[in-house]
Amino acid sequence: MNLASPASLDFNNTEIAFKSKSDKDLTQAYWLFKMVSSNMLIKIGTPITNFSLNIGLPIQNIIKNTIYKQFCGGVSIEDCSESIADLGKGNVTTILDYSVEGEDSEASFDQTFQEILKTVESAKSNPLISFCVFKPTGLGRFDLLAKIDAKEILTTEEQEEFIRIKYRCNEICKACYEGNIRVLIDAEHSWIQDTIDDIAREMMEKYNVEKPIVYNTYQLYRHDKLASLKADFAYAKLQQFHLGAKIVRGAYMEIERERANEKGYPSPIQKNKAGSDTDYDLAIQFCLDHIDKIGLMAGTHNEDSAKLLAGELSRRNISNNLPNIFFAQLLGMSDNLSFNLASAGYNVAKYMPYGPVKAVMPYLFRRAQENTSVGGQTSRELSLIIKEQQRRKKQK
Numbered sequence: 001m002n003l004a005s006p007a008s009l010d011f012n013n014t015e016i017a018f019k020s021k022s023d024k025d026l027t028q029a030y031w032l033f034k035m036v037s038s039n040m041l042i043k044i045g046t047p048i049t050n051f052s053l054n055i056g057l058p059i060q061n062i063i064k065n066t067i068y069k070q071f072c073g074g075v076s077i078e079d080c081s082e083s084i085a086d087l088g089k090g091n092v093t094t095i096l097d098y099s100v101e102g103e104d105s106e107a108s109f110d111q112t113f114q115e116i117l118k119t120v121e122s123a124k125s126n127p128l129i130s131f132c133v134f135k136p137t138g139l140g141r142f143d144l145l146a147k148i149d150a151k152e153i154l155t156t157e158e159q160e161e162f163i164r165i166k167y168r169c170n171e172i173c174k175a176c177y178e179g180n181i182r183v184l185i186d187a188e189h190s191w192i193q194d195t196i197d198d199i200a201r202e203m204m205e206k207y208n209v210e211k212p213i214v215y216n217t218y219q220l221y222r223h224d225k226l227a228s229l230k231a232d233f234a235y236a237k238l239q240q241f242h243l244g245a246k247i248v249r250g251a252y253m254e255i256e257r258e259r260a261n262e263k264g265y266p267s268p269i270q271k272n273k274a275g276s277d278t279d280y281d282l283a284i285q286f287c288l289d290h291i292d293k294i295g296l297m298a299g300t301h302n303e304d305s306a307k308l309l310a311g312e313l314s315r316r317n318i319s320n321n322l323p324n325i326f327f328a329q330l331l332g333m334s335d336n337l338s339f340n341l342a343s344a345g346y347n348v349a350k351y352m353p354y355g356p357v358k359a360v361m362p363y364l365f366r367r368a369q370e371n372t373s374v375g376g377q378t379s380r381e382l383s384l385i386i387k388e389q390q391r392r393k394k395q396k
Ligand SMILES: Cc1cc2nc3c(=O)[nH]c(=O)nc-3n(C[C@H](O)[C@H](O)[C@H](O)COP(=O)(O)OP(=O)(O)OC[C@H]3O[C@@H](n4cnc5c(N)ncnc54)[C@H](O)[C@@H]3O)c2cc1C
Pocket: 185, 186, 187, 188, 217, 219, 221, 248, 249, 250, 251, 252, 253, 269, 270, 271, 272, 273, 274, 275, 276, 298, 299, 300, 301, 302, 305, 328, 329, 330, 351
């Protein structure tokens, strides 16, 4: 049992955080974060990049050597092997995330489905891969999920289409269950989320009887999601299965608020950041209260949230590396959290997005936009990179 004190956790230890990064890697990361911190550049750059890719300008190599290199593992699973090993050297595990987004054809859903099954196969033979993951809109049409969420009547073709989505979800969860691999179901926009939640609940009921295999995602920037977590747990308890809960704040705040405003319904988002923070912490506490029956993943780049969870494990005498508890971050972000937590013996996993450059652009634009926010993650990333560069200079 590993009960290292959280007092020894130092998220400012840049030596541990950037151990796998060469001086050149650090310089590149510095310029990249400097670039994405410019709101103007991202606003102008996003449509220009899309346009250039669409008309076939040869900019893929530029993207691949800059933003893609920072946030993605490679174009294929094989291509990710070096990045997986690099994380592994710091005791950080990988979540292979096939990040193709915005596709809309049955052929592309089938292709994504097959690719996710390949990630399950890779996880079975590689202990450095701790979870699989899928985004429901990678397996089925967004508009169909929205129609079901809105309780609209489906045509016969649409009913068949929905059966195919559920089939793909079930086959992935079943493969994970048979291979003893945990699988995360990502959360998306609120107007398709009830349908996703229904599928996730069905999968958990089927595959989480012995232990948490399937994890649904709870976005605590929604004011109703702490209640959903509690209701799902009550149902799981009644039906005697384990709940899998990935706890995040949520990635679609602006779009949620805009849509609610446009359509004239109350926004599902908390009134302010403090509201999201409070419910995030309460959700973590709730999962810890029932940790014998809940698999918890804290997906966050927030230092206070990471400290809260580490502190609570110590206060409650829970082992740091209990298999039911994972911290998780995204590749290329918050390495100071990931590697310092792993170095202190906590379970840590990082999403490693991969896929063809053009297809992962929506994911990369989201990361870039997230990093432009004033006082947001970028200034923190930049100050840590500078700190490490100065530390290395002094050592020479
Ligand atoms: C491993 C991992 C998995 C993830 N999976 C998903 C997923 O499946 N679905 C998903 O939607 N997101 C997902 N995310 C993204 C996540 O939801 C957050 O957008 C991101 O991590 C930033 O939040 P934070 O907790 O790291 O930190 P912070 O920087 O402290 O919080 C920023 C977040 O706080 C919230 N916020 C900011 N301002 C306000 C405001 N004025 N009012 C209310 N809330 C506010 C927003 O959610 C914002 O993203 C994932 C993140 C990680 C690390």
